Amino acid sequence: MSKNALILGATSDMALAIARKFGTQGYTLTLAARNLEKLQVIKADIEIRQRAKVEIARFDAMEIANHQEFYNQLPVKPDIVFCVFGFLGDQTKAQYDWKMCEEILVSNYVGAVSILNIIANDMEARKQGTIVGISSVAGERGRQSNYIYGSAKAGFTAYLSGLRNRLCKSGVHVLTVKPGFVKTRMLDGMKTPGPLTAQPQEVAEDIYNAVANKKNTIYTRGVWRLVMYTIKSIPEPIFKKMKL
Amino acid sequence: MKKLVTNWNNYPVVEADEITFEYGGELTYKLNGHPTIAHGNGRCYGDASLSESVISTLRFNKILSFDLNEGVVICQSGVLLSELLQIIVPHGWFLPVTPGTKFITIGGAVASDIHGKNHHVDGSFSRHMQWMNVLTGTGQTLTASRHENEDLFWATCGGMGLTGVILEVCFQLKKINTSYIRQKQIKAENLDEVMVLFAEHSDYTYSVAWIDCLKSGDQFGRSILMLGEHATAEELGTKKEKLSPKEKAILSVPFHFPSFVLNELSVKAFNAMYYAKNYRKIMDSIVHYDGFFYPLDSIMNWNRIYGRKGFVQYQFVLPLKESKEGLKNIIKRISKMGMGSFLAVLKLFGEQDDLISFPMEGYTLALDFPMRPGLAEFLDDLDEVVADYGGRIYLSKDARMKKEVFWDTYANAPQFKEILKKYDPDNRFVSELSKRLKLKD
Numbered sequence: 001m002s003k004n005a006l007i008l009g010a011t012s013d014m015a016l017a018i019a020r021k022f023g024t025q026g027y028t029l030t031l032a033a034r035n036l037e038k039l040q041v042i043k044a045d046i047e048i049r050q051r052a053k054v055e056i057a058r059f060d061a062m063e064i065a066n067h068q069e070f071y072n073q074l075p076v077k078p079d080i081v082f083c084v085f086g087f088l089g090d091q092t093k094a095q096y097d098w099k100m101c102e103e104i105l106v107s108n109y110v111g112a113v114s115i116l117n118i119i120a121n122d123m124e125a126r127k128q129g130t131i132v133g134i135s136s137v138a139g140e141r142g143r144q145s146n147y148i149y150g151s152a153k154a155g156f157t158a159y160l161s162g163l164r165n166r167l168c169k170s171g172v173h174v175l176t177v178k179p180g181f182v183k184t185r186m187l188d189g190m191k192t193p194g195p196l197t198a199q200p201q202e203v204a205e206d207i208y209n210a211v212a213n214k215k216n217t218i219y220t221r222g223v224w225r226l227v228m229y230t231i232k233s234i235p236e237p238i239f240k241k242m243k244l
Numbered sequence: 245m246k247k248l249v250t251n252w253n254n255y256p257v258v259e260a261d262e263i264t265f266e267y268g269g270e271l272t273y274k275l276n277g278h279p280t281i282a283h284g285n286g287r288c289y290g291d292a293s294l295s296e297s298v299i300s301t302l303r304f305n306k307i308l309s310f311d312l313n314e315g316v317v318i319c320q321s322g323v324l325l326s327e328l329l330q331i332i333v334p335h336g337w338f339l340p341v342t343p344g345t346k347f348i349t350i351g352g353a354v355a356s357d358i359h360g361k362n363h364h365v366d367g368s369f370s371r372h373m374q375w376m377n378v379l380t381g382t383g384q385t386l387t388a389s390r391h392e393n394e395d396l397f398w399a400t401c402g403g404m405g406l407t408g409v410i411l412e413v414c415f416q417l418k419k420i421n422t423s424y425i426r427q428k429q430i431k432a433e434n435l436d437e438v439m440v441l442f443a444e445h446s447d448y449t450y451s452v453a454w455i456d457c458l459k460s461g462d463q464f465g466r467s468i469l470m471l472g473e474h475a476t477a478e479e480l481g482t483k484k485e486k487l488s489p490k491e492k493a494i495l496s497v498p499f500h501f502p503s504f505v506l507n508e509l510s511v512k513a514f515n516a517m518y519y520a521k522n523y524r525k526i527m528d529s530i531v532h533y534d535g536f537f538y539p540l541d542s543i544m545n546w547n548r549i550y551g552r553k554g555f556v557q558y559q560f561v562l563p564l565k566e567s568k569e570g571l572k573n574i575i576k577r578i579s580k581m582g583m584g585s586f587l588a589v590l591k592l593f594g595e596q597d598d599l600i601s602f603p604m605e606g607y608t609l610a611l612d613f614p615m616r617p618g619l620a621e622f623l624d625d626l627d628e629v630v631a632d633y634g635g636r637i638y639l640s641k642d643a644r645m646k647k648e649v650f651w652d653t654y655a656n657a658p659q660f661k662e663i664l665k666k667y668d669p670d671n672r673f674v675s676e677l678s679k680r681l682k683l684k685d
Contacts, residue, residue: 037269038266041308041320044307044308044309045306045307048309048331049327049331185264188264
């Protein structure tokens with residue numbers, strides 16, 4: 001039987017690249033996101049191009065009360081889950097508008113914790129499975145230009161690390177993915193340096209290899225490990241005065 | 245955000261806002277009332293898809309249905325032919341019509357109503373379309389076919405995006421047994437001979453000739469006629485994989501060449517070399533479709549050999565009975581000017597009489613001209629000659645034709661304009677081309 005992959009937040013460019021990669025490798029896919037109409041289109045396209053079997057389900061990271069029911073209703077429980085949803089938001093707006101701020105926190109952290117708690121418990125009981133969390137290099141150190149998003153991702157990174165610590169005893173693999181710049185809709189209209197910017201397909205390749213090799217944390221592109229090491233090593237008295 | 249947008253020939257370049265979308269519904273609310281035009285993969289040679297605001301279709305690129313038995317595809321307009329080939333060829337299907345590059349979108353194929361080496365047998369792209377959805381200027385998304393909103397269908401095929409944004413397209417593929425072409429190349433000493441050869445070989449599915457426009461005297465119009473049929477499994481033998489959509493390793497032109505590189509001498513040398521490569525009168529071979537249809541696609545950014553100033557591609561068609569005299573007249577003028585062309589492609593079209601599509605029965609010639617002083621005047625003169633013979637210019641390769649020439653040579657232009665008025669009464673879809681040719685006012 002083919003393995004089942006559940007992709008949460010499946011309409012993003014990164015999720016689509018992950019779906020194509022794992023679909024090509026013979027996984028049966030369950031794509032979950034808010035908008036079923038978009039999912040229908042993506043399902044058709046992946047079934048034609050990747051010749052993969054695709055199911056779709058409605059899932060909203062913000063609707064925490066529905067997460068348990070969403071998971072219960074899945075006809076097949078996943079062998080691997082990808083937590084891809086997230087929301088960059090508008091930092092300046094979030095500083096003054098709680099609704100924006102809350103949306104960033106819930107979609108990048110609280111919602112992820114809620115659904116992964118449920119899935120982690122199930123995988124722990126089954127003593128098998130893989131959880132892939134898409135965090136961000138933005139969670140490595142808070143910067144004035146996006147610290148609300150960054151702090152949510154920092155929380156998510158810490159959550160994943162704790163989860164890994166807990167679940168490794170049950171044979172469940174937890175992978176933390178820290179992408180830098182990725183050429184997706186999230187970065188529309190932003191100019192980013194070429195050598196630091198990955199295509200979504202590259203990220204999907206990196207994730208596939210990391211899953212196969214049971215890695216704990218990856219940066220993608222890999223050069224970001226060095227970039228973030230440098231950024232983290234700047235002393236706070238200097239860092240606080242920088243324009244970042 | 246403004247960005248610079250241009251097409252394959254790097255001329256003209258406009259500064260435009262770019263709108264992207266992934267779902268038809270998303271586009272409806274993103275259209276903000278500014279005049280705009282759809283823009284695909286930027287492989288046309290003109291200003292038809294340029295405007296102060298452009299709608300990129302490249303993210304509207306999902307394949308919605310592919311019937312393996314019937315060979316019918318439904319896809320969104322931003323899907324590239326190259327992507328489709330990867331999917332359909334392994335199942336024994338091929339594009340019904342393809343131009344000389346596979347890096348165009350389906351939306352572009354419709355808007356230009358593209359033709360290929362099989363035009364005399366299979367017509368242009370529209371002949372293989374079943375229906376399409378178009379977001380029109382009235383804000384409605386309408387289905388258009390030969391039976392439903394017919395006027396919209398015919399004004400959209402070859403209509404250069406002026407009816408609205410082409411969304412989903414449904415069309416019929418062509419059955420193949422292998423991904424190879426049985427090719428026959430015949431050297432023709434001059435123009436008379438190649439025209440005789442075209443007529444003699446009209447039963448071949450694919451035919452096109454490379455023609456040397458710089459030779460005079462006995463060798464005036466010397467050419468190589470290339471004919472092709474989809475190879476059968478028996479012809480292919482056991483050596484090769486029957487249905488492989490291989491895409492070859494790619495060479496790339498790394499930078500814009502300085503414009504002095506291309507001159508009369510270098511073009512003559514290229515043509516001589518190309519002609520000499522075919523050392524026998526007739527050469528038969530089995531070649532992969534990729535090399536047969538898309539010889540230039542294997543050189544990424546080949547347009548850069550023309551330098552930063554860009555180039556103009558000029559493609560016209562002449563009615564069959566005027567073709568011989570007309571071609572002689574025009575090629576003589578080109579040869580005399582030394583306005584050399586790297587690539588000159590000659591093709592005999594079959595019959596076609598659609599609303600606004602370019603092809604008509606007769607010979608079509610396509611040439612590249614590097615931008616240089618005097619070119620504009622020279623081409624204006626050529627336009628007059630083409631018009632006098634009852635011919636016309638291909639809009640997908642045009643960025644300079646005067647509006648009088650267009651209105652003189654496209655007989656259905658008034659009717660086309662009326663339909664545009666019906667589906668886009670407020671002129672929401674406007675391009676540099678529609679302004680230049682006064683198609684909207």
